[in-house]
Amino acid sequence: MxxxxxxxxxxxxxxxxxxxxxxxxxxxxxxxxxxxxxxxxxxxxxxxxxxxxxxxxxxxxxxxxxxxxxxxxxxxxxxxxxxxxxxxxxxxxxxGRPWPVDEAEGSDVVLVAGGLGMAPLRPAWLHLLANRERYGRVLLLVGARTPADLLFPDQLGAWRARFDTEVQVTVDRADAGWRGPIGVVTRLLERAGLDPARTRVMTCGPEVMMKFVAREALRQGIPADRIAVSMERNMQCAIGVCGHCQWGADFVCRDGPVFGWDRVGARFAVAGV
Amino acid sequence: MARALPITHLQALLDRLGADGRTVVGPVARDGAVVLEPVRIVDELAQGWRDEQAPGRYRLVPGEPRVFGALLGPQSPKTWLYPAKLTLFRAERDGASFRTTSPDRPPRLALLGLRACDLAAIRLQDRVLLGSGVEDPAYASRRREVLLVAVQCHRSAETCFCASMDTGPEVSSGYDLRLTEVIDERGHRLVVEAGSEAGRAIAADLPLVDVPHDDDAASRQAAEARAGQSKSLRTEGLRERLLDALRGPHWDEVATRCLGCAGCTMVCPTCFCTAVADVTDATGAAERVRRWDSCFHTEFTHVHGGPTRAELAARYRQWLTHKLATWHDQFGTSGCVGCGRCTTWCPAGIDLVAEAERAATAERRTE
The missing domain is CATH 2.40.30.10 (Translation factors)
Structure with a gap:
């Protein structure tokens, strides 16, 4: 069956x-x-x-x-x-459609995670590390509400300890033990020193965060088709027939959840589409 | 040469369609409307009724001599091919794990009395549920077995606009049998034409008589229905005009009239959205049950944090722009067949044709 x-x-x-x-x-x-x-x-x-x-x-x-x-x-x-x-x-x-990790071979790759957005990006990050020689710079920029909300903190430490990765973490609100950056994750992107001609961005987090990440990447000159976002919608079938996840002309379950900003950027400007 | 079934032999058609265990579903008058229900004998059919339709209005009027005198009720082939409630699978516990069993075998159906727009709606459902990647097993099993017996429309309702959607009024393809009901000085009969092997086999078993004068009966009636159709949707460039109007002022206005009741999506023969839920019983057995759902429901887009289309204006816009615009992107065709059910059955009398035109031409809101 x-x-x-x-x-x-x-x-x-x-x-x-x-x-x-x-x-x-x-x-x-x-x-x-x-x-x-x-x-x-x-x-x-x-x-x-x-x-x-x-x-x-x-x-x-x-x-x-x-x-x-x-x-x-x-x-x-x-x-x-x-x-x-x-x-x-x-x-x-x-x-669903995956992150464009194959298309990104030969490029610098920046993963930008907000909160639980780290979860769908983790397989992409593991893929980059497992095939490290196929990529240029690999960066993981992580934002969380507080240090206690950070996902995979031990692994973040281990990844950050490697000499061939750049891992940065920021929090919205620090606690007494926090000595790292405070503020939105977009700041980390501003300071990453990216070469827009050879960089791909993949981001997952709240929609407003992804919107600002895309805006910052575009400001730096990274083309819209090299910026990928992962969307969350109500999904009940996962095969493009129940209708719930429709977003513009796309079924997020089937045509996404990963989309190029060139395809969906305009939708972020219209509420409720 | 045309062949016809004298109306006095209509029972032979019902019997033949129902042979080999098929459930014959046809137009039946119940509770003031024509609905599609199982029929065994001719007397169960909605003979003698004519439907009057207008935005927000549907009435059955007696005195109609035809058997198929009422055009369209609130139900469509969707009711039978893509049921409003369906068990996807059953499950029972198996230690810490579970075992699933398939749902019951679907009924083998013969749908009698379908109109050109109904056949067009089935073609669209085929695209969605069979032709866009993953087949829907429940639809596929019903669709593969069904016999489609269409009736040529002899008139149009006030709400019909199939001609402008290029889906009617001629019944031109997609049927097993096409019936054209003729009443004249020669008598009362159904001109029978087969459109498939299965249809030819059925026709061969019926007590048909030669009717050379009825060769053009279907096209003659279609022409009458077309001539009597006053409503039309201006489809040229409609997709682009609607998508350009996503920020237009019209959506807020129509939302003041729309009740958000979802009735339009229930009667629409092509709306395909469903919700899935678990049903459990006291023995611990579970079922996954699929029901029609609607983009008009607030919880339709619920994710943690709330719905993504909280405003009724956004939900109305989703329905109309999906049906008339993004369907083209998804399935290569409009999602509307011009049957007018959404307009007739809207309790607020909201007229799809009028709203599409207004939305697509309304002044755009400046930022």
Whole structure:
């Protein structure tokens, strides 16, 4: 049977509490490996309660370990994040268009993450690191509300310790222990010293953040078609038929979630399209 | 030479369509409207009724001699090929895991009494649900089995504008059988023409009589329906005009009249949006159930933090610009077939043709 609506059961192998409201699950996909591209998402079904679209946050080289980072914000994500190792989720996917990591080969690449936007960018970052020789400069610019809201802080430290990456972190509001930059993530982009002729930008976060990231990248002379954003919309089918995720002429689930700014930039100027 | 079924033998058609276990669905008068329901005997059909339609108004008027005298009710083939409520799959617990089972076999259908616009709507649904990447299994299984028996319109309602959408009034393709109902001094009969192998096989089993004088019955009636059609949508450049008007002032104005009831999307034969929800019972069994949904509902675009189209003006704009503009980008055609159902069944009498014209020509708002 190959029904696109029917999920495959997968067992939770591990659960890590990332922040007060955000959890990373690793699912055992060994029976049905999920070969995904960075930026794609799956539909996760909690039996009897509902289904939700979640970006894959794991390593694309490990299709048997399906990793998602989920924030408890809604009627489905809350009960999902309460699950424990040994519990089972239904999985459909992967779906959607990936980050343009192949097109970016030979370029400098800047990933700009805001909040939970780090989750869909993490596979892209892991891909850049795994194929480091194919790229020029690789930069990861991360913004979070507070230091406690930072996702993957240990990994950020390890990535920052490498000599072939540039990793910067900023927070909106510091706490007593914070000695790093304070302010919006766009500031980090201003100071990154990018060569607009050879740079690609990939950004995920709140829409207003992505809008300012794109605006700053354009100001620096980076062409619109080298700026990619990842969109979030209500999704119920993931195959372009339920209609919920429509945004202009696009179905975000099928034509996105990753879009070039040249295609969608104008939509950011009209509310409610 | 044309062949016709004397109206006194209409039961033979119902019987033949229902042979090999098919459910025959046809126009039935119920609760003051013509609806599409299973029919076994001729008396169940909406014979003797004529429909009067206007923006926000639908009435069945008695005294019509025709069997197929009422043109269009609130339902369309969508009701049967893409049901309003459908089980996608069932599941039961299996230790910590779960097991899924497929839904019940869909019914094999014969849809009787479809109009040219209904056939056009099926062609559009085919594009959306079969032809744009991933097939919808529920639609595909119903669509592959269905017999389509169309009736040539002999008149137009006040709300019809199929001619301007190039979808009617002639029933010209996409049918298994085409019926043209003729009443004259020679009697009352249905001219029967087959449009497929399945249609030819059915026609061969019917007690048809030769009617040489009826060779052009269908085109004659279509011409009458066309001549009686006063409404038309100016489609030339409409996509571009509407997309240029996204910031126009008209959306706020129409939102003062629109109730946001979603009725237009329910009666629209091409609106395809659905919502999926879990239904569980006391035994722990679960079902994933899909229901028609509407872009007019606030929660339609809900993500954490709220809906992305919170304003009714934005939701009306989404509906109209999707139907008449971005459908072209998505599926290579307008999403409107000109049936007028959205206009007839709008409780506020909002007229799609008039709103499209106003929205596309309204002064643009300056920044």
């Amino acid at each position: 190959n029904d696109p609506w029917v999920p495959v059961p997968m067992t939770i192998r591990s659960r890590r509490q990332e922040t007060s409201d955000t959890v990373t699950f690793e699912l055992d996909a060994s029976a049905a490996p999920v070969r995904f591209r960075p930026g794609q998402f799956t539909m996760l079904w909690r039996y009897g309660l509902g289904e939700v679209a979640i970006s894959v946050s794991g390593d694309p080289r490990e299709p048997e370990r399906l990793v998602h980072t989920i924030r408890a914000v809604g009627a489905v994500t809350r009960p999902i994040t309460q699950l424990r190792p040994g519990d089972v989720l239904g999985v459909r996917g992967p779906f």
